[in-house]
Amino acid sequence: xxxxxxxxxxxxxxxxxxxxxxxxxxxxxxxxxxxxxxxxxxxxxxxxxxxxxxxxxxxxxxxxxxxxxxxxxxxxxxxxxxxxxxxxxxxxxxxxxxxxxxxxxxxxxxxxxx
Amino acid sequence: xxxxxxxxxxxxxxxxxxxxxxxxxxxxxxxxxxxxxxxxxxxxxxxxxxxxxxxxxxxxxxxxxxxxxxxxxxxxxxxxxxxxxxxxxxxxxxxxxxxxxxxxxxxxxxx
Numbered sequence: 332x333x334x335x336x337x338x339x340x341x342x343x344x345x346x347x348x349x350x351x352x353x354x355x356x357x358x359x360x361x362x363x364x365x366x367x368x369x370x371x372x373x374x375x376x377x378x379x380x381x382x383x384x385x386x387x388x389x390x391x392x393x394x395x396x397x398x399x400x401x402x403x404x405x406x407x408x409x410x411x412x413x414x415x416x417x418x419x420x421x422x423x424x425x426x427x428x429x430x431x432x433x434x435x436x437x438x439x440x441x442x443x444x445x
Numbered sequence: 446x447x448x449x450x451x452x453x454x455x456x457x458x459x460x461x462x463x464x465x466x467x468x469x470x471x472x473x474x475x476x477x478x479x480x481x482x483x484x485x486x487x488x489x490x491x492x493x494x495x496x497x498x499x500x501x502x503x504x505x506x507x508x509x510x511x512x513x514x515x516x517x518x519x520x521x522x523x524x525x526x527x528x529x530x531x532x533x534x535x536x537x538x539x540x541x542x543x544x545x546x547x548x549x550x551x552x553x554x555x556x
Contacts, residue, residue: 335488371454373546374489374534387543421488431477431538436488 451547
């Protein structure tokens with residue numbers, strides 16, 4: 332898969348650790364997103380970036396801190412997480428931030444918080 | 446109002462059979478209805494999408510049926526194959542807002 336790449340694929344961290352998730356898209360898109368996927372629950376949109384600027388934050392707790400240095404890279408910095416934050420974190424990109432844009436997802440980072 | 450209810454949660458179909466996944470919504474402002482397919486270890490990928498001005502859209506073995514009055518839409522997979530085994534998500538969005546996803550259906554197609 333070369334469109335949207337996420338690292339690491341798996342991450343185990345303690346509640347006091349600080350870690351970062353990385354996403355890179357090679358599609359020339361201008362918008363990037365973070366989603367949270369928990370078992371048997373709908374995908375939850377966390378953040379939206381357009382041309383490096385954050386345009387949406389869906390009431391995400393401050394222990395999740397996104398960073399978008401350019402249109403191709405997106406990070407999610409994690410600190411003082413809770414066990415209920417364990418989930419698959421998906422990065423996505425789209426050409427623009429129009430509401431019916433086709434989303435291209437990465438394979439995700441499976442996060443376990445102990 | 447923003448919810449999309451998806452059923453069944455899991456589905457087992459024999460090879461060659463028809464797989465049917467249903468979604469229902471309340472918000473009459475929804476005007477875009479995509480389906481995403483997710484294989485194990487991969488992210489979701491757009492499979493097919495429909496707008497409410499048509500009642501059906503077909504792409505190969507995949508068909509979306511849309512019933513505006515009942516506020517329901519469904520995905521039909523004809524001649525289901527083991528390679529179709531995946532999790533399927535319906536979604537919907539109103540004009541000017543983001544997608545709301547269903548809870549997903551895990552489809553298993555037995556050989």
